[in-house]
Amino acid sequence: METIRVNLGSRSYDIRVQVAGLAAIGNWAAGFPIEKKVMVVADENTAFLFGRQAKDSLQQAGFSVTMAVVPAGEASKSLSQADVLYAQAIVAGLDRNCAIMALGGGVVGDLAGFVAATYLRGVPFLQVPTTLLSQVDSSVGGKVAVNHHLGKNLIGAFYQPMGVLIDPQTLQSLPPREFASGMAEVIKYGLIFDADFFAKLSDAAAAVQNRDPQQLAGIVADCCRMKAAVVERDEQDLGERMLLNFGHTAGHAIETAGEFSRFTHGEAVALGMLVAGRLSELTGMLPQGTTDEIRRVGSAYGLPLSADGLDAAELISHMGTDKKRAAGQLRWVLLERIGQATLRSGIATESIEKALREILPIE
Numbered sequence: 001m002e003t004i005r006v007n008l009g010s011r012s013y014d015i016r017v018q019v020a021g022l023a024a025i026g027n028w029a030a031g032f033p034i035e036k037k038v039m040v041v042a043d044e045n046t047a048f049l050f051g052r053q054a055k056d057s058l059q060q061a062g063f064s065v066t067m068a069v070v071p072a073g074e075a076s077k078s079l080s081q082a083d084v085l086y087a088q089a090i091v092a093g094l095d096r097n098c099a100i101m102a103l104g105g106g107v108v109g110d111l112a113g114f115v116a117a118t119y120l121r122g123v124p125f126l127q128v129p130t131t132l133l134s135q136v137d138s139s140v141g142g143k144v145a146v147n148h149h150l151g152k153n154l155i156g157a158f159y160q161p162m163g164v165l166i167d168p169q170t171l172q173s174l175p176p177r178e179f180a181s182g183m184a185e186v187i188k189y190g191l192i193f194d195a196d197f198f199a200k201l202s203d204a205a206a207a208v209q210n211r212d213p214q215q216l217a218g219i220v221a222d223c224c225r226m227k228a229a230v231v232e233r234d235e236q237d238l239g240e241r242m243l244l245n246f247g248h249t250a251g252h253a254i255e256t257a258g259e260f261s262r263f264t265h266g267e268a269v270a271l272g273m274l275v276a277g278r279l280s281e282l283t284g285m286l287p288q289g290t291t292d293e294i295r296r297v298g299s300a301y302g303l304p305l306s307a308d309g310l311d312a313a314e315l316i317s318h319m320g321t322d323k324k325r326a327a328g329q330l331r332w333v334l335l336e337r338i339g340q341a342t343l344r345s346g347i348a349t350e351s352i353e354k355a356l357r358e359i360l361p362i363e
């Protein structure tokens with residue numbers, strides 16, 4: 001078992017990474033200064049896979065448990081779904097000292113966290129992420145949100161959980177495409193923060209792809225440590241935390257061009273990291289050939305290396321509406337070397353186009 005402390009003053013909390021930790025979820029929850037009444041939010045899949053075990057363990061630890069199950073998928077990250085959860089919390093008699101627990105991927109985590117942040121002006125929030133993406137990314141850092149029909153994640157808050165429990169064993173049932181998508185974010189951490197970690201991902205690809213729980217525990221804990229360190233220095237996403245957007249400027253544009261159905265977020269980010277890598281080479285700050293190394297590791301984890309049928313002008317226009325844009329100027333996260341990223345603005349559109357054309361064989 002590994003524990004990663006996230007130091008945020010009075011909002012500090014621990015992330016516990018524990019193989020088979022789900023079986024001990026009741027004892028874990030009982031360790032917090034909360035009432036013995038909890039609402040567990042899961043989606044249909046995670047309720048089926050883990051609901052019974054979680055409920056039994058929580059009840060054995062003395063909790064009365066309300067299970068709130070939402071449809072699986074991004075559409076559940078909505079104000080109307082939040083409203084359904086508010087009603088369930090009110091009917092269950094949840095008061096200010098009762099926790100809301102997310103048991104699922106990033107959709108469940110963002111939604112349950114948003115409800116926890118707003119119900120009664122905020123109740124304790126516990127996170128039990130079950131996808132690779134949510135274990136290494138969305139459960140760390142306290143961003144919670146629902147979508148608006150005019151855009152993703154537009155209604156939300158910074159709301160830190162009271163604790164996070166990660167059981168890498170839950171990843172055994174994750175569909176291959178979801179697993180690969182999470183790996184894109186894992187690879188991202190190596191590229192922007194830690195060359196040794198990137199090398200480890202390259203060496204351990206076979207074991208990780210076989211979902212060896214101990215390997216996964218080590219990798220997930222490393223990612224949480226890296227993200228926690230950035231969040232501690234820049235909780236509100238005003239500076240260094242933006243480095244986590246590596247691969248996301250082009251990635252979001254690719255995701256949008258695919259109408260959020262052709263590519264998963266992670267697949268789009270994997271392509272976006274190749275674009276940002278190539279752009280870094282074109283601007284002369286990254287040694288030529290580094291993008292090939294990124295491509296090699298992405299391929300070992302089943303991530304896409306190119307995509308046809310996309311349009312460069314359309315992608316650039318999607319970047320122009322990227323909400324991460326600062327003061328009208330697109331800010332790119334570029335690489336100086338593997339393990340070292342930097343923010344740059346004022347990149348020539350021609351260079352962006354060239355990088356897009358070279359990575360994606362597009363018009």
Ligand SMILES: NC(=O)c1ccc[n+]([C@@H]2O[C@H](COP(=O)([O-])OP(=O)(O)OC[C@H]3O[C@@H](n4cnc5c(N)ncnc54)[C@H](O)[C@@H]3O)[C@@H](O)[C@H]2O)c1
Binds near residue numbers: 173175178
């Ligand atoms: N808050 C943040 O900082 C942050 C960061 C990144 C992404 N996000 C958000 O996260 C969301 C995406 O998260 P996600 O990729 O986890 O998607 P998700 O929650 O939709 O999960 C993907 C699918 O996997 C299923 N699933 C979950 N755990 C499983 C398991 N162990 N075995 C089998 N199936 C399982 C789910 O039911 C779902 O069908 C997006 O809404 C995104 O905006 C938030």
Ligand SMILES: [Zn+2]
Binds near residue numbers: 265
């Ligand atoms: Zn991402």
